[in-house]
Amino acid sequence: MSTLSERILRAPAGDYVDRKVDRAYAHDGTGVLTLEAWRRMGGNRFGNDTRYYLQFDHIVPANNSTTATLQHELREFAREKSMQFSDIGCGICHQIMSEDAVLPGEIVVGADSHSVTPGAFGAFATGVGATDMAAIWLTGETWFKVPTSAGIHLTGKLSGAAEAKDLALAYVGKLGTDGATSQALEFVGEGVSFLSMDERLVLANLSVEAGAKAGLFYADDVTIRYLKEQGRSGTMQAPEPCTYCQDLDFDLADIVPLVAVPHRVDTSRPVEDLAGLALDQVFIGTCTNGRYSDLARFARLVKGKKVAVRTIVVPASAAVLKKTIRTGVLADIIEAGCTIGTPGCGPCIGYHMGVLGEGEVCLSTANRNFRNRMGVGGEIYLGSVATAAASAIKGEITSPEAA
Amino acid sequence: MQGRGTAVCLPADIDTDVIIAGRYLRTKDRSIWATHIFEDLDPAIALRLKGAVIVAGKNFGCGSSREQAAIALREAGVVAVIAPSFARIFFRNAINIGLPLIECDLSCEEEARLHSILPKDGSKPAAGASRSGRSRRGCRISSKQAASWSTGGITRDLPRAV
Numbered sequence: 001m002s003t004l005s006e007r008i009l010r011a012p013a014g015d016y017v018d019r020k021v022d023r024a025y026a027h028d029g030t031g032v033l034t035l036e037a038w039r040r041m042g043g044n045r046f047g048n049d050t051r052y053y054l055q056f057d058h059i060v061p062a063n064n065s066t067t068a069t070l071q072h073e074l075r076e077f078a079r080e081k082s083m084q085f086s087d088i089g090c091g092i093c094h095q096i097m098s099e100d101a102v103l104p105g106e107i108v109v110g111a112d113s114h115s116v117t118p119g120a121f122g123a124f125a126t127g128v129g130a131t132d133m134a135a136i137w138l139t140g141e142t143w144f145k146v147p148t149s150a151g152i153h154l155t156g157k158l159s160g161a162a163e164a165k166d167l168a169l170a171y172v173g174k175l176g177t178d179g180a181t182s183q184a185l186e187f188v189g190e191g192v193s194f195l196s197m198d199e200r201l202v203l204a205n206l207s208v209e210a211g212a213k214a215g216l217f218y219a220d221d222v223t224i225r226y227l228k229e230q231g232r233s234g235t236m237q238a239p240e241p242c243t244y245c246q247d248l249d250f251d252l253a254d255i256v257p258l259v260a261v262p263h264r265v266d267t268s269r270p271v272e273d274l275a276g277l278a279l280d281q282v283f284i285g286t287c288t289n290g291r292y293s294d295l296a297r298f299a300r301l302v303k304g305k306k307v308a309v310r311t312i313v314v315p316a317s318a319a320v321l322k323k324t325i326r327t328g329v330l331a332d333i334i335e336a337g338c339t340i341g342t343p344g345c346g347p348c349i350g351y352h353m354g355v356l357g358e359g360e361v362c363l364s365t366a367n368r369n370f371r372n373r374m375g376v377g378g379e380i381y382l383g384s385v386a387t388a389a390a391s392a393i394k395g396e397i398t399s400p401e402a403a
Numbered sequence: 404m405q406g407r408g409t410a411v412c413l414p415a416d417i418d419t420d421v422i423i424a425g426r427y428l429r430t431k432d433r434s435i436w437a438t439h440i441f442e443d444l445d446p447a448i449a450l451r452l453k454g455a456v457i458v459a460g461k462n463f464g465c466g467s468s469r470e471q472a473a474i475a476l477r478e479a480g481v482v483a484v485i486a487p488s489f490a491r492i493f494f495r496n497a498i499n500i501g502l503p504l505i506e507c508d509l510s511c512e513e514e515a516r517l518h519s520i521l522p523k524d525g526s527k528p529a530a531g532a533s534r535s536g537r538s539r540r541g542c543r544i545s546s547k548q549a550a551s552w553s554t555g556g557i558t559r560d561l562p563r564a565v
Contacts, residue, residue, distance in 0.1 A: 029428065033470055036431065040558045059429070067429050113468040113492055129470035129496035131557055177416055178462035182491045211465060213491055264416070349425045349467075370420040370466060372443045 001240040003149040004216045005184040008105055008124040013148040022106040022123075024136045025053035027093045028060070029349075030111035031074045033130035038137045046081065047140015053086070054078040055096050060088035060344040063352035091317025091343040094118065094287040098201060099319055103227070104219035104234040109136060114287050114367065116207045120200035121227075122219035122237045124184075127208065147184040147213045150175075151244035152203075154191030156253040161400035163297075164199035165289055165365065165384040167250060168206035169258040173268035174248060181211030183246075188239055191252045192217060197226040198293040205288050206367055209265040257400055259363075260382040263371040271387050271399040280360040282311040282392040283374075284338075284385060285346045289365035290316030292323045294385045299329040301389035301400070302336035308395030311338040312354045314346030338392070350374045363391045406503065408456035408482040411448065412511035415460025419493065422464070422472040436475035453480035458511040461486060463504075464493025473497045485509055501556035 003013070011017045026034050031054055046052060054074065062068035071088075078085040086096050093110060094117040102108055104122035109115065115127035128142065136142050152171060158164070171185075185207045187200070195203070200217045207215025217223070218237040227234045258268040284290070284298050295315060313333050315321040321343050324330035334340065341347075347354030348366040356362055356378025365388050369380035383391070386400035420443070427439045441448040457463075457476070463486040464472060473496040476484065483503035497504045551557050 030468060030470075032431065037558055070429065070431075111468060113466065115468075127468045127492055129468050129473070129492055129499065131470060131499035132495055135499075135557055177465055178488060178490070181462065181488060211462065211490055351425050351429070368420075368466065370418050372424060373420050376426075376443070 001242045003184065003242045003244070004122065004186055004218060004237065004239070005124055005147050005149055005214060008107060009144055009146045011146045013146050015146045016143060017146060018141050018143050019107055020141050021047070021050050021109045021136050023051045023053065023097065023101055023108045024110070024133065025055060025093050025097060025115070026111035026130075026133050027054070027058055028056040028071055028074060029058040030130050030133065032070050034111055034133045034137065035074060035077060037131040037134035041134060041138055046137055050136065050140035051101070052081070052083045052137065053093070053097070053101070054083045055086040055090065055093035056088045057092045057344040058349060059351045060342050062088075088344070089318055089342050091315070091319065092287045092290065092345055094205070095291070095316040095320070099230060099317060103232060104223060104237055109133070109142060113208050114205055116212065116215045117201055117205045117287055119204040119207070119214050119216040120197060121223055121234070122217055124214055124216065125204075126214050145182070147182055148245040149184045149186050149242070150180050150212075151247045152185050152187045153247060153249045154187060154189040154195075154252055155249070156191055156251045157194045158252045158255060161257050161386045162252075162255040163257075163384040163386060164195065164202040166258045167252065167255050168203050169260050169265070169268040169382065170250065170255060171248060172206055172209045173258070173260070173266050175210040175266070177209065177264060177266045178211045180207070182213050183211075184214040184216060185210070185212045186244070187215070187217050191250070193220065193222065194252070195222070196293065197222060198291045201291070202288055206265070209367060257384055257387050259387065259397065260369055262369050262379045262381065265367065265369060265382065271383065271397065272402070274381070274397045275399055275402070277381075277397040278361065279309050279363050279391060279396055281354070281356060281362040282307070282309055282388050283314070283347055283354065283362055283364040283366065284311070284388050285314030285316065285341070286348045286366040287316065287345070288367040289385050290314055290320065290346075292320045294365070295320065295324050295333065296327070296329050297385050298389050299324075299332040301386060302338070302393060303332045305336055305393050307337045307392040309392060311392045312341055312347065313338045314341035315343045318343050347374050363388055363397060406456070406482045408454050410458045410511055411451050411455045413457055413459040413463075416462045416465055417459055418466035419464060419469050419472040420466055423469065423475045428469060428471055433474060433478045436471050437478035440475045440479050449479060452476070454482060455480070456482050457484040458509050459484060459486040461488045463489050465490035468492045468496075470496045470500065473500050473502050477502045498552050499557045501552060501554070503552070
């Protein structure tokens, strides 16, 4: 009996295998070095049976002419090679792959560490660096060491103000930043059926923060329904009895709003412990929490109120932005005093817009709070959308349950 | 493959943002990455890396997929990195660019001397580090990856293979 990773990679844990990659994607950040490495390796071909994507999301629009020149070269290349290209404003690579591409059972590789995100669809999805991606451009294949898998067993239902993000911070906190290094996390148990695709994407997204190679959900009727709504179809996957290298159990009903404190993701504490901490900025967005359901939830909580601190909202994709316009969510967010950024990664990586000044404090819905990540001398606290909304209204870290 | 260098000691969970900050990534100029390496931890570290062996705590290279982290170490003149464990994307990147990593738990007061990073025949890929004359075995990688590592990285291998 096999884990889902073993089934998709068609080999037992521990084996080294070469496998065809179904979908390979890179962005404006990693694409530059990928192109350089591809050229150094001959630069004369692309794998035949792989779909190649290039998405601009890290610095959008370009912040200066150096970036613009690097992006120009990549853009021309993507068009010339007929890659599936998403220019500035289309959205975050992982979100585009989720909305438009990945199917259960596929092998998906992205040149970005959060390429674990599409594992929510029952795909084996993982991140690599630029040279590995260049080799995939060249051959359509890459090598994997088939991972052992950790079982994350879920029961019950999320309740109160708790979100999938709080569960994600809880499991990373329990595992530690290297607690699942090179393992695949499998999210299983009856609790899974109560989780939407957006919630599963959050849980898969954070798996790399525990060092994991992948974070997978078995495709079920929730998955198939989501795919159908997006004009895709897929096959369900039933879990087999299998052995996990470690097991974690969570009753979703016990999950409470959490915040990870600087400068580590595995430092989650109940939001109440930090209540009253003054903020300079709140940021809602990223491949963790920039989806439509996140923005709609945020709008519901701030509607008719005013934020007390500068608040940046960045939709994860153009599709998300368009839906917030159609439904009035965007108007509610702007009326509350928030500002909106171009769909993409926003200030998460501190490359261009929305960064922090020395000594400033931000509550962010992103997935990383490393030292100086969002600006030199800034401090990042990670939390859920509801925590971000409650905190934005008060200008200080505030539990959504107290709001 | 053998190497020798003065140990530069670093703590556990060194992330890729700390190795080379995001604000320096928008360039193809590799010397910029070597110059600003570990800047947010201690800018003085960069000056000690030529010919050095980094001896770090667990989970070295965690975080983002930026290959610039591995490249910066190599460009700064680092001979090898020794740590009890490495984050997986960083590990792959290091193989691909030919930066030796050794999985080994060493205390970091003494000079670290590398030894038999890869056996000459490539048949039993293993890495080790010696201390007080005692050899330790570290990580095992596949023979294919070991070969790539020993020849200086995949960019040199692949054009021959395809």
